[in-house]
């Protein structure tokens with residue numbers, strides 16, 4: 041596996057944080073600190089912040105994403121946002137299947153698959169999240185579970201479409217807990233995901249595929265995690281709300 045073939049991608053997931061005014065302040069803080077990044081930089085923000093962040097990042101190296109989208113293009117789905125609505129604004133990325141959506145909002149592997157297909161049809165880049173709970177890790181089923189989540193999510197996704205996808209391995213027990221997976225644990229599961237991609241799409245597709253780690257990645261631990269052979273980037277929650285910390289992670293990925 042040749043890591044040089046893959047582009048490192050550092051993406052912030054702002055989750056349910058920041059009003060539009062606060063979002064403007066945050067993105068203006070991030071912009072100058074990441075302008076020389078030698079990796080892809082993305083911020084995924086609440087729907088109501090998209091306009092202001094898109095405007096503020098025009099002409100910069102920062103890509104903008106949403107945190108979810110519905111699987112239908114339009115219709116009677118009160119409170120939902122569709123993929124074409126996002127692309128019509130200039131949004132380029134969307135996170136699908138975050139564990140917080142799976143845990144609190146009834147997201148299943150099947151609905152994850154439907155959302156991914158809709159997002160790809162609309163031309164969005166997808167950041168798919170997979171990962172196990174602490175209980176599942178202790179049961180020793182992490183590899184099987186993550187492989188299954190990945191396979192179901194990718195059902196019907198073509199090799200060409202796969203080029204617009206990233207997978208983020210996010211162990212649920214490491215999210216927002218300050219408890220990071222060890223570099224070895226992160227790499228092990230990212231390698232499982234890469235072998236699933238190789239089985240489904242071939243070695244060339246797997247070698248070129250970007251896999252992120254997410255879960256309490258911060259300015260201090262990023263370099264070690266990102267140095268792992270199968271870890272190609274990070275999906276960052278808490279630390280993405282602090283410009284200096286986020287920039288430090290971007291720097292670690294740019295080496």
Ligand code: 13P
Nearest residue numbers: 053215216255256277278
């Ligand atoms: P934290 O970095 O806050 O642990 O969140 C990770 C995450 O869920 C990113 O999607």
